[in-house]
Amino acid sequence: MSCINSIQFYGRIIMEIQTKLLRVQYLFLNSYLKRYLNNNIADITKIHRDIYTRRYPTKVVKADGSSIDVRYHEPRKIIKLPLDLSLLSEDERRIRLEKRKPKKKVKISDDLEDNFNAKKYLKYLKK
Known part of the structure; x- marks a missing residue:
């Protein structure tokens, strides 16, 4: 019984240590981002936003x-x-x-009478 209690005790201690380490990592990363990722980084790369504020x-x-x-x-x-x-x-x-509504197009029908005779102009050709 005491063995099970000691395992549970050490398990709790390990969990607390892990959560504290995660908090320390988060605080470190947060301070790093605040310090180094500011508006001057836009000179090097684009601003990674889905929605731009320009109106x-x-x-x-x-x-x-x-x-x-x-x-x-x-x-x-x-x-x-x-x-x-x-x-x-x-x-x-x-x-x-x-x-x-779409305007109706006016159809222009070209009725050309084709009475052209090419033989009429053969006399003007030089051989």
Whole structure:
């Protein structure tokens, strides 16, 4: 019985030592990263980020014509928000929907009468 208790006791001591060593390693690595990995490292390599903090000034134009200045993640000048068709009158809605439809192409049919006779010009050829 005393043998099992001593094994458990030593096991606990080993676990405590391991956790303390891990804490010391973490503190050492944390201080190392704070000291050596600062903003000057960007001169040597790229900044390893998934999301960049750069935002571009952009103007958002609402459907009623008013505009708002915002910061957007892509470089764009103007973002135009769509118009809500349910707020329009029936005539305005019909005009807007007709503008969206593709325009019909005008077919131009060329009806050329081919009455060219090459034998007519044989007299101008020199042999």
